[in-house]
Structures are given as structure tokens and as C-alpha cells.
Amino acid sequence: MTATTPPLTVPGDKSIAHRALLLAALARGASRLRNLPAGLDVRSTQRVLRALGVAMREDGGALVVTGSGGALVAPPEPLDCGNSGTTIRLLSGVLATRALVATLDGDASLRARPMRRIAQPLTGFGARFELSKYGTAPFVLHGNGEARGAQVEITVPSAQVKSAVLLAALGAHGPTRLTGALATRDHTERLFRAFGISCAADDGALLVEGPQVPRACDVDVPGDVSSAAFLLAAAAAVPGARAVVDGVGLNPTRTAFFEVLRRFGxxxxxxxxxxxxxxxxxxxxxxxxxxxxxxxxxxxPGLIDELPLVGVLGAFARGTTVVTGAAELRVKESDRIETFARAARALGAEVETFGDGFAVHGPARWRSGSVVTAGDHRIAMAFSVAARAAGISVVLDDPDCMAVSFPGFAHALERVA
Structure with missing residues (x-):
């Protein structure tokens, strides 16, 4: 690697793109969304919205979404959310206060992810969920078109749960008040303002007076900071290396990883x-x-997507890197604690796991090998970074899974100098 590198760019931010698509679909008028990521997760959101009767067209590099004004059409077939937990959970919030019935489903990985955490708060609006016996997808959602506002306490520090309730509040009549674990990503609240939606903060709570119909607007999606993290980490692990990423989102609820890199040195x-x-x-x-x-x-909560990467960096660091309080990793696209540990050990790293985290004893004596990704894009990208920084050969069993969030990641990683 050399000491300099030209600036890199990353795909548009997934979290913002999902939310912008959903709000544009509910709006009156046409919204232009630019720099939407081409990854499979965001395509899943586009696909289910089209199935609900929302018109979209490409125009000059932007996606023009003609809003429904909230008048979504009951889908004749199950809504296929693919691998996207954000799609299925946020869409559940939208549909919970609409007068329609829909079946929501996804791939094998999505079918293993917990959905009671979404169903429980949304039943406060009178929505009814027929979950699988495991509390997962596929499930039937009976929306309540006469929903009243609700008092909802968020017990899981999850931006997806918070956002699902906020989206449900738009279709309810009267005030909805959210309390509890609200200190998570705030993209929904920021986009509410952009789409002309009133959402007030009051003494640690969020208040939404419904019903409200978003006002169409244009959104230019910034680069995905979670995707940028992988390129930046590849440079951080190699003394003298450098990576520069332009146009990346700097939402304060998403930039904790930068401070982590500084703490690593x-x-x-x-x-x-x-x-x-x-x-x-x-x-x-x-x-x-x-x-x-x-x-x-x-x-x-501010590092949940980057924690496998923290583990990889820990294997380059001198001493023991410890992550605790991260049981949520066990219910992501894979059990990221065990999937990370198995992959790291296969390449020569020493890793301990426990119920809510892991410890990595570094520096690793890296060796070439194979990695079982469990179809998890963040595991695949994390160990691509390890291979690049350690100068070893790593064979991924499913390299295509990286297209979920970052098509072309392998090529971008090669440009880190």
C-alpha cells in the first residue's frame, strides 16, 4: 500500500433511502430521490411499494416517486422483503394504521429474525399480527384504518422499532407519544421535517399528532457511513496507509465509529x-x-452495524479488545457473534465469545483460509478488510452477499492505498 489514495465514494445510505422511499410513497405529489443505493435491500423496499400501488420511474439519474397520499392498495400476493429487516419492520409500521391486510415475508435469513418486537408496540394502534409460531415472518398484518393515537414505550433500543411506531402514527387519529429507548438513529425524525411532518420532542418523549400526510420533496441521499467504515478500517489497520471517502453522511447518531478508530490509534x-x-x-x-x-x-446502539469490523480491527491491535452489551448481534442477518468468531479463528485470530459480545486477543497471527459468511454482507465485508490489511488470501463462501448493501465493494477495497 502507498501513503496516498484518491478520494473514494460509497453507495447512498441505506437507512435514509428506505425511509425516504416510504415517506415519498405516502406523500401527496412527486418526490425526486437521488443517489439511492443499488443494493438489494433498498430494491426490496421499492418492490414492495410498487406492489402496494406506488408508481415510480427513473428520470435523469433520480427515482421519481408519485405519492399515494396514503391510499395504498391491498397487495394480491405476499410482500417479499428479501433480506431486508428494515423493509419488513418499517413497512409494518406504515401498514399498521392502513385499512388493508397484507402478508409480509422474506428470505430464509429474514424469516429467522424476531418480529414480536415490532408487533407488540404496533398492536397499540389496533393492528393485528398473525406471526409464525416462532414469532417471525411470514406473518399476516391486519391494519386498522380507524386507528387512534397510542402511548408507546420503546423497550428495545432499536431505530427500526422507533421508526415503525412513528410511521404508524402518521395514519392514526390523535396524538401518539413515544417514550423509552429513543436514543438511536434519528433519520426518521430528520426526514419527517423534510417532508413537512410535525414531530415534537418533549421531556424525553416524541409526539406526533395524526393523521398527517407527508409533503412531497426532493432528497439527495448522502453516502452510507456504515459502508464507508469498511474502507476506512482497511486503511486504519495498516501503518502508513490512507483512505479518503467523499460525500459520506455525517449524521451525529452514525459517526461513533470514527471515534472508535481514534481510540484504536x-x-x-x-x-x-x-x-x-x-x-x-x-x-x-x-x-x-x-x-x-x-x-x-x-x-x-451507535455502532451496531460496525461491531464485526471492530472485532477485525481488534485482531490487528495489541492487547484484548472487548465488546459487551451486544446481544442484538445474535439476531441480525446471522448470529454475528458466532459467525464473526468462527471466521476470525479460521484465519488465525484468537476470539472468545459470550452471550452479549466477544473478546479478541491481538495481534493475530493471520493465515490464509476460507470464511463461512452465513450469507451476511457485513461479515463478508469485514473479512475482506482483514484479507486486504493482513495481505492474506481469504475465500468467501458467498461473496455475492455483499451486494445487499455495497455492490462493487471488492473493487472499491482494492483502491484503498
């Missing part, structure tokens, strides 16, 4: 170039000899 410079509702800018990382860190439970 990397040099990180962040320049905000656009301070709009969803700020964006340039991130410049220079590699160094890394030292072990500890991730505390209260840090986990």
Missing part, C-alpha cells in the same frame, strides 16, 4: 461540507499501529 480527520438536515462531508483516515479498546454497552 488511527488518525481521523472529518470535514463537513454540507450541514443540511442530513450533513455530509469527507473523512480521511491514516493507519497506525493499533492498540486494543473496550466497547461498553451504552456505545453499542
Amino acid at each position: 488511527a488518525e481521523v480527520d472529518v470535514l463537513t461540507t454540507d450541514a443540511s438536515a442530513e450533513p455530509r462531508g469527507r473523512v480521511d483516515v491514516r493507519g497506525a499501529a493499533l492498540r486494543a479498546i473496550v466497547i461498553e454497552p451504552d456505545e453499542v
